[in-house]
Amino acid sequence: MRLLPLSLTLLVAAFLGLAVTWFAVSTSRGLDSVRSGAWVGWPRSGTVKADPYARAAVARSGELPLELADGLVFLAREDDKGRPLDGRCETRIVGILPQARLWTLTVMDDGGNLIANDARRYGFTSAEMIYDTDGAIDVRLSPRARPGNWLPTGARPRLQVALRLYDAPFSFASSGGHEAVPLPRIVQEACP
Amino acid sequence: MSLPLDPQDERFDEAPRRPPLPARVIAALRAGLSGALKPGALPELWRWPVNLALAAAFVLVLAGITHIVSILSMPSLATRNGFERLSDQFDSNTMSLLPDPTPQEATLPMMDPAFVTAVCPYDLNDHPLTVRVPATADYTSVSFYTAEGLAFYALSDQAAGKVVELDLMNADQKAALPEDEEVTAADRLVIESPSQEGIVLVRAFVRDRGLKSEVRRQLEAATCAPSGGS
Numbered sequence: 001m002r003l004l005p006l007s008l009t010l011l012v013a014a015f016l017g018l019a020v021t022w023f024a025v026s027t028s029r030g031l032d033s034v035r036s037g038a039w040v041g042w043p044r045s046g047t048v049k050a051d052p053y054a055r056a057a058v059a060r061s062g063e064l065p066l067e068l069a070d071g072l073v074f075l076a077r078e079d080d081k082g083r084p085l086d087g088r089c090e091t092r093i094v095g096i097l098p099q100a101r102l103w104t105l106t107v108m109d110d111g112g113n114l115i116a117n118d119a120r121r122y123g124f125t126s127a128e129m130i131y132d133t134d135g136a137i138d139v140r141l142s143p144r145a146r147p148g149n150w151l152p153t154g155a156r157p158r159l160q161v162a163l164r165l166y167d168a169p170f171s172f173a174s175s176g177g178h179e180a181v182p183l184p185r186i187v188q189e190a191c192p
Numbered sequence: 193m194s195l196p197l198d199p200q201d202e203r204f205d206e207a208p209r210r211p212p213l214p215a216r217v218i219a220a221l222r223a224g225l226s227g228a229l230k231p232g233a234l235p236e237l238w239r240w241p242v243n244l245a246l247a248a249a250f251v252l253v254l255a256g257i258t259h260i261v262s263i264l265s266m267p268s269l270a271t272r273n274g275f276e277r278l279s280d281q282f283d284s285n286t287m288s289l290l291p292d293p294t295p296q297e298a299t300l301p302m303m304d305p306a307f308v309t310a311v312c313p314y315d316l317n318d319h320p321l322t323v324r325v326p327a328t329a330d331y332t333s334v335s336f337y338t339a340e341g342l343a344f345y346a347l348s349d350q351a352a353g354k355v356v357e358l359d360l361m362n363a364d365q366k367a368a369l370p371e372d373e374e375v376t377a378a379d380r381l382v383i384e385s386p387s388q389e390g391i392v393l394v395r396a397f398v399r400d401r402g403l404k405s406e407v408r409r410q411l412e413a414a415t416c417a418p419s420g421g422s
């Protein structure tokens with residue numbers, strides 16, 4: 001009888017601790033993040049300077065993250081208003097990208113997999129993009145074909161978008177961590 | 193850390209024999225935790241909230257410890273990290289091209305579909321390695337990862353010139369390098385690996401989808417082999 005309260009307490013504590021761990025490694029890639037609008041980047045998470053949370057997240061996901069000297073990934077799971085990205089909506093990514101030798105924009109489902117489509121179009125590179133006259137991009141994420149820079153979403157209920165800037169000259173180490181660079185806005189409209 | 197349970201505590205004996213389970217749990221919890229307080233130190237009325245707070249604090253501290261331990265141990269417990277995935281599938285100390293990621297399968301999660309990737313899982317126990325990566329039509333980079341999947345070094349073709357050529361060795365092998373050789377071989381890049389095992393990963397940008405097969409062919413010339421002689 002005396003063991004019951006103790007084991008119950010231990011059980012609740014273990015469950016709580018592991019739940020927080022699971023949440024931490026599946027939603028974040030470390031404490032050391034850079035935010036810009038809806039985009040989140042973890043400049044040092046893939047390197048040997050990573051904090052324990054980043055190390056745990058990398059070990060669990062099994063990816064080999066970009067080194068900062070190589071490039072930097074920004075992920076967006078929400079639009080600028082904080083609503084989760086929905087593949088059934090018309091989503092526009094509009095704005096000017098920071099200086100970089102090249103960049104790629106990739107659409108993935110919630111689990112980080114590419115989204116199957118007939119055109120085998122999973123993203124754009126800086127070379128394939130059709131730019132506005134002022135150098136801004138205007139990408140449209142939609143379940144149906146759209147004119148211009150269209151990326152198919154396969155009508156997935158949740159999307160994530162990865163913006164990878166390669167060989168970018170700006171330094172994130174000295175930016176203080178918040179609102180480092182302006183990145184394109186993400187606007188969702190015509191949601192079902 | 194353990195719950196101070198006093199066997200002499202009368203409340204144990206006074207507990208009813210067979211009440212319904214929730215009541216038994218609550219009674220036991222209360223009995224166990226009020227043992228932490230000196231009997232009679234608090235008015236009877238306060239004891240219940242204080243007991244509850246104590247239980248909550250105990251659970252929180254334990255949960256915190258569980259959380260920290262699980263986070264810290266995850267890198268050593270994870271069996272499917274990037275290094276494991278690649279060294280299972282590809283030969284050690286040779287360069288292999290990865291298949292392009294598709295919606296159905298990708299060798300590694302979160303790969304950029306606009307890049308052609310080649311990997312070389314390495315093991316420096318026997319000898320240092322020479323990595324040679326020809327410049328492709330566009331941006332090419334070479335990154336080095338430890339067996340934990342963390343990058344310790346990266347360079348791009350712009351930093352290295354037409355052909356990226358470098359020697360990868362562990363601390364002992366680097367220390368054994370003749371000193372004059374380091375001076376004469378100024379164009380030879382020596383990378384020191386913090387671990388015996390790891391991954392060399394080459395990424396080559398495909399500017400346009402039509403160029404993919406060409407970039408793949410160019411990257412096939414990349415090699416990763418034991419350093420010949422000294």
